[in-house]
Amino acid sequence: MSRLYGDKEDINSEKVKDFFNKRASKDSEGLYSIVLFQDKENSEQRHEDEKKIFYENIDVSGKNVLEIGCGVGRWAEALHGKCDSYLGLDFSEELLEIAKESYKEFDDCNFQLMSATDIKVDELIIKPPFDVVIFSGFLMYINDDDINIIMDEVNQITADDKKVFAMEPISHMDSRLTLKDFYSEGLESDYSAIYRTESEYVEFFEKLNCNEIRTGNIFEELSDHSETGYMYFVVE
Numbered sequence: 762m763s764r765l766y767g768d769k770e771d772i773n774s775e776k777v778k779d780f781f782n783k784r785a786s787k788d789s790e791g792l793y794s795i796v797l798f799q800d801k802e803n804s805e806q807r808h809e810d811e812k813k814i815f816y817e818n819i820d821v822s823g824k825n826v827l828e829i830g831c832g833v834g835r836w837a838e839a840l841h842g843k844c845d846s847y848l849g850l851d852f853s854e855e856l857l858e859i860a861k862e863s864y865k866e867f868d869d870c871n872f873q874l875m876s877a878t879d880i881k882v883d884e885l886i887i888k889p890p891f892d893v894v895i896f897s898g899f900l901m902y903i904n905d906d907d908i909n910i911i912m913d914e915v916n917q918i919t920a921d922d923k924k925v926f927a928m929e930p931i932s933h934m935d936s937r938l939t940l941k942d943f944y945s946e947g948l949e950s951d952y953s954a955i956y957r958t959e960s961e962y963v964e965f966f967e968k969l970n971c972n973e974i975r976t977g978n979i980f981e982e983l984s985d986h987s988e989t990g991y992m993y994f995v996v997e
């Protein structure tokens with residue numbers, strides 16, 4: 762049960778999976794609240810705000826979009842009818858069931874159970890290459906070594922002119938903050954997550970063989986600690 766500053770500390774991905782599987786059966790106020798941890802109104806507003814930033818930066822028409830760590834699949838709502846195809850991968854069986862049920866009418870959107878660190882290319886139900894990759898509130902649950910694995914996987918299954926869009930909580934301090942088995946009263950659960958610095962994320966995204974990385978701060982009003990905030994990254 763700790764709040765660790767500075768050093769790289771691994772979190773336990775089985776515990777992360779367990780946490781998200783349990784979120785699926787929690788009495789959340791709305792679909793988006795399950796993954797955004799806010800009440801219905803605020804999570805719906807945040808979904809709209811995130812969509813706006815995404816579409817200001819990414820054109821998806823005619824594109825195949827992959828989201829890694831898709832949760833309840835809310836990006837399907839944003840992408841349905843706009844891209845050629847959307848595929849959401851997640852390792853939480855329970856959240857994926859909710860995603861499949863919620864968006865079963867969307868024939869351009871698919872969901873598949875798969876661990877981000879073990880993407881089975883031959884089994885993907887939408888065939889690569891993907892043109893756009895989304896990480897949304899996902900990399901914060903992934904240890905550094907595993908992010909390197911994911912960056913390699915992304916390079917293998919994407920087009921040369923891919924765009925990657927990430928939106929993650931970050932640390933505003935000089936170094937990262939790791940919550941490790943930290944009891945959160947709000948979530949009524951032990952919780953683990955890594956708040957990396959902007960430059961730590963930029964270093965990972967530089968592995969994606971792209972020309973440019975743009976970043977921006979978002980949701981400054983949502984951050985209850987001055988230590989942390991939210992950022993988006995556009996890698997192209």
Ligand SMILES: C[S@@+](CC[C@H](N)C(=O)[O-])C[C@H]1O[C@@H](n2cnc3c(N)ncnc32)[C@H](O)[C@@H]1O
Binds near residue numbers: 830834852878896
């Ligand atoms: C906060 S939710 C975000 C969901 C979605 N991206 C969104 O923005 O609504 C984080 C998601 O990452 C998934 N996740 C975490 N580690 C994963 C891994 N190693 N492989 C696949 N999914 C993972 C969790 O199951 C969870 O659904």
